[in-house]
Amino acid sequence: MLGSEKMTKNGEKTFVDNAKDTVTKIMDTNDSTKNFTKKDIEDNKGMAVLSYILAPIPYFASKKSKWVKYHAVQGMNLFFVAIIYGILSLILTSVIKVTKTCKLWGISYECGKITPWWVIWPLNIIGILILVIAVIGILNVINGKAKELPIINKIKIIKN
Numbered sequence: 001m002l003g004s005e006k007m008t009k010n011g012e013k014t015f016v017d018n019a020k021d022t023v024t025k026i027m028d029t030n031d032s033t034k035n036f037t038k039k040d041i042e043d044n045k046g047m048a049v050l051s052y053i054l055a056p057i058p059y060f061a062s063k064k065s066k067w068v069k070y071h072a073v074q075g076m077n078l079f080f081v082a083i084i085y086g087i088l089s090l091i092l093t094s095v096i097k098v099t100k101t102c103k104l105w106g107i108s109y110e111c112g113k114i115t116p117w118w119v120i121w122p123l124n125i126i127g128i129l130i131l132v133i134a135v136i137g138i139l140n141v142i143n144g145k146a147k148e149l150p151i152i153n154k155i156k157i158i159k160n
Contacts, residue, residue, distance in 0.1 A: 051075030
């Protein structure tokens with residue numbers, strides 16, 4: 001147990017400490033930077049960054065650099081997760097609808113169908129999470145690290 005953790009009266013960790021531990025576990029991914037040469041890393045940072053923006057281009061275009069290939073595989077896995085998210089999001093927002101009620105001069109009437117907030121918010125949060133994971137990948141490249149992406153490292157559609 002870390003010295004900075006606060007305990008409840010029962011001797012259990014607080015919610016905040018449990019949340020910090022969970023985030024630390026999620027962010028603690030394998031680092032294989034030692035498997036790449038400094039020259040490969042420095043010469044190919046641009047193409048490796050592109051792996052998290054337009055993943056198919058570096059995946060199919062860069063066969064010579066192990067560094068780019070590593071990040072291109074990471075980017076492709078994120079790309080497939082984003083495509084699956086997009087399809088599911090489209091289906092859910094198309095299918096789950098509730099009646100919207102409008103008022104005009106004190107008279108209520110049905111004025112269409114909308115997707116409820118309890119569908120939109122979780123989908124938006126997941127979309128933001130995918131964007132944050134892409135930014136983490138870009139920061140790893142900029143910092144010369146070959147670290148697996150959090151969460152995506154558990155979902156390996158394409159393997160190295």
